[in-house]
Amino acid sequence: MNVQFRPESSASVSIETAIADCDIHPARATKDELYPYLAKRWHSHLETYGIQAYHGMMEGPPYPKAQPNASRRDAWPPEGGPQGSSLSFMQKQLLDPYNVALGVLNPLASGQGLRNQDLAGALCSAINDWQIEKWTSKDKRLKASIVVPNEDGVAAAAEIRKRAGDPNFVQVLLLSRNVEPLGQRRYWPVYEAAQEIGLPVGVHAFGFGGNPLTPSGWPSFYIEEMVGHAQCQQTVLASLVLEGVFERFPKLKMVMIEAGFGWAPSLAWRLDKSFERLHSEVPHLKRKPSEYIRDHVWWTTQPMEDPERRDHLFQTIEWIGWDRLLFATDYPHWDFDEPSRVLPAGVSEANREAFYLGNAKKLYGMV
């Protein structure tokens, strides 16, 4: 995770066994790269008013990253443009050397989390078209995520249904921080549509929903935002469980992306213990919270939990289930997890295969 500069990184490691990378972030090479997919009305809107999210900055994040675009310093494409914006360089630096058989694209600057819902809808639809044209149609290893105007459930569901049956897409993507916790009813049309077209819903750490980043207000530092993704994600998952989302949508599968997984056992135990006492408040739940989590939730691995002792890691994974983890690198971001170094020695061949590839193929319907 601390490796920030590797001049020969694309050639230094080669992996013989195929892997799935379940969190890749594609970027736009130029500001107007989306214009072909957007109505003219939005071109002038963007030039005049820009993008207005649920925070005050017209450009860039409210908590400055630790490096440009939070990306590896060796990930600038030789032809120019930001990190993650060149397919050929992504192939050279990531897909080929690491033998990526399945790469799941999760566009972050997508139109999600905007205050203007019409603009959000137009941008998300454009990004979905752009993912096909620029990425998945040009490299069959890559699969796209359907991004949606998350605060407008009806429009989001329409965008999901529009993509039904399109093999370019393998999941629906939400961000973790929204106007309300993700279990709330305004988001249910997303889950209904995803269940209907048979795709899992990924929740990627990040975004701004207008709420302070802690229940005690706004913190000072980028590290607090980063570490805090784990707390936001726990709250997202608690909301999904306690609102009865998995009771209402029994075939729904959810993926917790880039927020860690080590916290899951403790959260599940706390939910179960509280549920024992307070179940009369949530009679719509028919099972223990931990059972919904076990049946409905998957986790991407990056940034990998990194305890001093590997037996602590293995015990934690056993509490969660070896069949529930999906390897991810987070390319091109700075906290990239190198596949060959992520999993310590001492894992069975079957678990290793499930961790790096098998679970993802099964979840994303690639078998």
Place this chain on the structure above:
Amino acid sequence: MTSPIAGGVDCDLHPAVPHLTSLLPYMNDYWRDQVTTRGMTDLVSQSYPTHSPISSRPDWRPAQGKPGADLADMQKQALDRFGVRFGICNPLYGVQMVFSEDMQDAFCRALNDWLAKEWLDKDDRLRGSIVIPTQSVEKSVAEIERCAGDRRFVQVLMLVMGDMPLGKRAYWPIYATAERLGLTIGIHAGSAYHNPPTSIGWGSYHIEDYVAQATAFQTQLTSLIVEGVFARHPNLKMVMLESGFTWLPAYLWRLHKFWRGIRMETPWVDRAPLEIVRSNIRFSLQPVDAPPDPATLNRLFDHMQSDELLLFSTDYPHWQFDGDEVLPPGLSPDLVRKIMIDNPFATYGRLQAVKETTP
């Protein structure tokens, strides 16, 4: 079941204020008049609705009135029952919820005087926490100084969900005062509800708020560590009360990893987060958010990599355990002694001082 041993310290007891009117004798004319002419209602926080199952164990719930309001009940059900030498009172009356710092200050003063007179004066085993009006740091410092002369106050009490993250520099005079006067800072579950109770907004349910308390402790711990509170106050002890603790190992793995990666942002953090937690942070025992299975629990204790972090607590009268099962099953006698006696005395300087001067 693991049996408690005599002579311990119960670090989290909740004496209940029967009603806002119970504090009137401890207010001046102006505030008595404000409370009565404005028809103010009782300050019960949504964090602990009086009749919620977690607010009281069923067999500890009195026929009338609020759980925890009666000293004789507390003696019989907690202090005598578990044979403790000291019990620390952490009043959770909702004085932090009001928005006027003047009113909050008046209510905190009344609450602290009420605690001393109606509880500490009546049982030698009881010790108190000073509740402070955190909206005003100046008034908080004054209230700590006003109460600290009474050595039975061993701690300053803050809520885990307040106005700002607790590491913010604005709060540091509170920590300096506590350190100077030999008081710990106790941070208890509960919200002033001045911010939404989760980092992603308002949920729908009481159970959601309660589950979220643990995540609020996590964000506060990050704030306290990365702002540099313990670089400035290396001897200050902070106690997380009713926080849960099974989240700690995985939380620290993540914090440590990011700290290693981007420590250039907070260069004043002079030690690794894990090391800071080991030297400066303690956790009350209850609630134990884990299955009642000794093998799992002992793994968790192993993941914590220290036997000095936990302090015995009943969380009386909250419903965290049944019968006498205040200690989770499978603890070694050595760990029981540490949790019940050694760790609390090592944490609370003012208790240690009493221990050293009396047999």
